[in-house]
Amino acid sequence: MTTDTSPRSWVPRHDLVRLATHLFGIGLALTLVLGVASEGSASLETAGGIANAVGRITSLIGTYGLLVMVVLVARLQFVERVIGQDVLTRWHRWIAPYVLVLLWVHTVGNTLGYAQAEEEGLVHEFWKLLTSTPGMLTATVGLVLLTVAALSSYHWAKRHIKYETWWAVHLYTYLGIGLSFSHQLSSGSAFVEEPIARGFWVALWLLTVGVVAWFRLFLPIFRSSFHALTVESVRTEHADVVSIALRGRRLDLLPIRGGQFLQWRFLRRGMWAQAHPYSISAMPTRSSMRVTVKRLGDHSDELFGLEPGTRVFIEGPYGTFTHHRMRTNRVLLIGAGVGVTPIRALLEDLPAGCDVLVVLRAASHDDLVLAEEIVGYTEHHGGRALLLVGPRSEVPMDADALRELAPDVAERDVFLCGPDGFMRSVASSLQDVGVPRERIHYEAFTF
Ligand SMILES: Cc1cc2nc3c(=O)[nH]c(=O)nc-3n(C[C@H](O)[C@H](O)[C@H](O)COP(=O)(O)OP(=O)(O)OC[C@H]3O[C@@H](n4cnc5c(N)ncnc54)[C@H](O)[C@@H]3O)c2cc1C
Structure with a gap:
């Protein structure tokens, strides 16, 4: 076999993925240490102490799991090339119910803990927390948004709602996650008087936001602007299949291998808001590339009527089918x-x-x-x-x-x-x- 030295050549970086796995383990261990260290034995013996401790620890692990879920679908290219987007999405889906259960146990646990300490009813205490504790209302809204997104992913729900609706609901999860951040720093006993713990937690959040911003926003915007892809022509292969030829700048520099796919967003009225995955059906040359698409639903159907000159936004390349x-x-x-x-x-x-x-x-x-x-x-x-x-x-x-x-x-x-x-x-x-x-x-x- 020959060694490929073309600009688009890459090799799967198992070493980087191993490093990411170690970082994940270290992060989890530090989160657990943080949670346990913030619980003094004296506080456990007070009224509501046990419920509060359970609430706080589940909050830390649940939030950590939530950030991991976000990173799993942040389209980190070096991870996608080794593990594949389908497997990462499966892991994301697999973790989701545990994370949600942890976050709900946190909500109920802490409400119960405060209710026991103040000898109040559960509902009354919940209302009091919601209306008088800074950040609690937004955090609760965030948790509800996360729960709706998770429910929309169950098979029966996915079968009954359009992909685009499901996707839009999922976009709100970013808002949901963001809304929960401030109440953690202002009310989390592990952080209030512990600058190191606070620093670790803020760094974890910044890292997650940075990864999402880099891989899901900056890189696609940069690539799409640099390669300046436009539709060149649409050729019918078969009554239900078209090939779309695209023109662009220095497409030979796109780090894509045969068998991979991109997320395609055709910047035309009615289509720009949706990105769909299509595999390339020919290797890019310096100035052209191609996808071949079968008519299945509304998006693929509209591709049959694409006008030459339509601008195209890409995300990727992704996939391990190489x-x-x-x-x-x-x-x-x-x-x-x-x-x-x-x-x-x-x-x-x-x-x-x-x-x-x-x-x-x-x-x-x-x-x-x-x-x-x-x-x-x-x-x-x-x-x-x-x-x-x-x-x-x-x-x-x-x-x-x-x-x-x-x-x-x-x-x-x-x-x-x-x-x-x-x-x-x-x-x-x-x-x-x-x-x-x-x-x-x-x-x-x-x-
Ligand atoms: C990795 C990958 C590579 C693909 N490559 C090709 C290809 O080369 N040629 C081809 O014809 N088709 C390909 N597909 C399938 C193609 O993405 C779907 O047929 C298309 O997105 C359907 O959209 P629609 O609006 O026409 O149909 P809809 O009726 O809206 O969707 C039909 C089904 O397609 C899936 N789907 C819809 N939108 C998306 C999306 N944005 N992301 C992921 N899945 C979605 C859902 O499971 C949905 O139930 C590929 C899919 C994947 C995951």
Whole structure:
């Protein structure tokens, strides 16, 4: 294999990700120490002491978890290249209920603690805290916003609300988190008279805000301004699929690899407020790049009517579906439907000397998008491209079929992209024929 020295070349930085993991552990340990150290045994014996201690410790751990959740989806490029946005989003979702429970236990715990200390009723005490303690009202509003965002992420809710509504609700979580900050410093006993603890906590918040501002605002604004992307043309590939050619400045400097995606925001009336992920379907040249999109809902539908000259804002690149994941120099690339887009760019970007086998799966010949280009690049690598067309019952992709298509399949790295159900069933067949899990690489088009 050759060493790539092009400006866009990068390698996954496992060392930086390990460092980030250690920092996360150290931060958690310091937070716990902070929480425990601020609880004196005498205060535990006073009325409401235990409830207050539980409230304070859950507040610290819950807030720490909340900041970690924000960082997980802050699009840190070096982390995304190793772990992948889909996995980071899953972790973010996995932590969320624990964080919320901790923050609610904090709210109830401290209210109960104060109520016991002052011999008041719970509801009366809550109202008193809300109306007389600085920052408490905003913090409560913040917690409600976080709870609404979490509820909107449950499967049943996500099925019933539009993606854009869900996204807008999530934007409010930043407000929710910000609203809770001031009451922590003004009322948190761990911080009031402890400058070191206060410094640590402020630094943690500043770091989180800095990471979000850098990766989610500054970098995308800088890249979009520098590369100055505009739509050059829209070509129909198929009744439901278009390729959008884009022009821009020095696109060869964009640190993107075949198989990766960007978040695309087309700056036109009715579209500028939404960013959608699309994989590149060809490697960028110095001045052009391309995406290929299937019509699915309102955003993808509007792409069919894009005017040349439309400005485009990008975030990214993201994704781990790249040749860096190869553990052998033999690959099997499997694409179905519009899932061929990252396969096409990955194929173009494979290192020289790879043994390449490509399988494209479609229900009909019309559905074979970009097939000619894919066959061309496969031949360029000296490989084989197989086009499997027909209904599933007649053209299965089970273990027997895979063995027949590629007798050496177990020795290959497999890159797989297509509808979720297709990927699940092919991945299971691949394991049946002996491909180890770590050599099966996916790109899912749904998070
Ligand atoms: C990593 C990745 C790469 C992708 N690459 C391609 C590609 O190269 N070509 C292609 O045709 N499609 C691709 N997709 C799918 C594409 O993003 C969705 O089809 C598109 O966003 C649907 O939007 P819509 O408004 O047309 O449809 P809607 O009906 O609004 O959405 C349909 C479904 O798409 C998902 N979706 C919608 N908006 C977003 C968003 N902003 N972010 C994440 N998911 C969203 C949701 O699961 C939603 O239920 C990719 C998706 C991902 C996650």
